[in-house]
Amino acid sequence: MARVWIEDRSTQKDYVAAMEKWRVAKKAGSKRAEPGRWRVRWYGPDGKPKALTCAKLPQAEKEQQALIQRLDKGTYRDPKQGKTLFSEVAEQWFAALRRPGERTKADYRELLDLYVLPKWGSWAVSSIRWEDVSAWLTVLCETPGKRGRVLSPARIGKTHLVLSMVMKYAVKTGKVSTSPAADHELPQDEDDDDHVYLTHDQVAGLVDAAGEHGTLLLVLAYCGIRWGEVSALKVGRVQLAGRRLRIVQAYTRKRGGGLLLKDVKNHEKRSVPLMSSLAPDLGALVAGRGTEELVFPGADGEPMTYWEFRAGIFDPAVKAAGLNGLGLTPHKLRHTAASLAIAAGADPKVVQQMLGHKSAAMTLDVYGHLFPERLDEVADALDIGRASALAARTALAA
Structure with a gap:
């Protein structure tokens, strides 16, 4: 003691x-x-x-x-450490960030300067209580942000994330024993869960409507890779013989304009399965081209931007295919890829690897409702195993 x-x-x-x-x-x-x-x-x-x-x-x-x-x-925890100002801890936390990319760090910095530091900067970290954070979140939900518009649930969630990460740093560095930012109810954007699952026939109609860009739509709908990943896909990473796409980099939009090439999300480089029926289309597209060339470049030969793709290819194809009432976006083609893979019998680990999720648990959180209930299969398999064991036992007794 x-x-x-x-x-x-x-x-x-x-x-x-x-x-x-x-x-x-x-x-x-x-x-x-x-x-x-x-x-x-x-x-x-x-x-x-x-x-x-x-x-x-x-x-x-x-x-x-x-x-x-x-x-x-x-x-x-040393009581004196708890008297450290939040602003000091926040700057220490930000300086210690190593994994986030340039765009993510810029987002963190903006939220820190616009919403987090103005509220908490002059507070001692030990003086911040759970109820103080709860009241602050209510204000964020009800008050227009710095640009004059009510903050979206996603924006509020990310602002809370920044506060949480600073307070987690304060816990780890011995300034406080627990984080007052934990276990808060955050607003949820109802549209975030509005998945769209296209059928094979609907995908075919969308591909036909896209004309010469149909192969790009096929990759998005059946491989499940993100837009930033497909826009950064190079010819040398299309492995036709092994029927794989090697996903190692992605483009992201820089704040202020332009594109930034970075590692894939969560730094999870992966190989994505390629259907045999899609391989000939991709093969024709990459034939005779250099390994460092982009598979799907923009009109000027540079990386295709999201809005160039959206306005010039995707939205017109959606309208022409009669799918414009579904709220379909390029990102939601990932949901189609996941649903079609699950319907084909893929298990959670395979879907996780294809989509680049951090864990199979995350995949199940998002798509668990699509996996078929297999309780009867388990019971039937147990019956077979039990019958086999009893038969062997009877044979030994005889």
């Missing part, structure tokens, strides 16, 4: 002198609090002596028990 003790200062010279000054000041009208008689003392995990002064013995005993529990459980 951690050693934490209480010291009575009543006979100590510094306390006696402090009390004398306090009495004189009180007679003169001062409302300053009486000097603390009881001092809680302990040694922190760093081996350095610590102390906390309390006016009343019950208060000192309460602090003593709390410190013993924190020290024994390993949840102790």
Whole structure:
């Protein structure tokens, strides 16, 4: 058990002198609090002596028990560390970011400067309470943002994420024991879950309507890769013999304009299966071209931008195919790829790898409702196994 003790200062010279000054000041009208008689003392995990002064013995005993529990459980935090300003912790966190790409870091910086630091920058990290964060989220939901429009649920969620990551950094660096940003109910955009699942026939109609760009639509609808990934796909990464597309990079739009080539999302490089029926179309498209050339370049030979694809190819094809009432977007073709793969019997791990999800759990969270219920198959397989075991047992007994 951690050693934490209480010291009575009543006979100590510094306390006696402090009390004398306090009495004189009180007679003169001062409302300053009486000097603390009881001092809680302990040694922190760093081996350095610590102390906390309390006016009343019950208060000192309460602090003593709390410190013993924190020290024994390993949840102790130096109270002085908790006085660090949020703004200081936020800058330390941002400077320590290593994995996010340039675009993501720019988004974090913007949200930090626009919404997080103006609210929390001058607060000591230990003074931020769960209810304070909850009230702040309500304000974000109800008040127009810096651009004069009500913030979208996605924007609010990302703003909360930035706060959460700063407070998680504060926990890990020993400034606070728990994060007040955890376990909050966030607004949900109903459209985020509005999946569109095309049938094979609908995909065929969309491909036909896209004309010379039909192969691009086929890749999006059957391989499930993201727009940034397909726009960065190079000829040398189309493995026709092995029927694979090697996905290692993606283009993303830079803030202020232009495109940035970066690693794929979650840094999960992967190989995506290619249907035999799609291989000839891709083969004709890449034949005789250099390995570093883009498979689907824009009109000027440079990487095709999302809006060039959307306005010039995708939206007209959707309209011509009679699918414009479905709310279809290029990204939602990933849902089609997932649903068709699941209907064909693909298991969650295969769908996860194809889509580039971080885990199979994430795939099941998004598409779990599409997987067929296989309880009867399990029961039938158990029946077969049991019957086989009983038959062998009977044969041995005979």
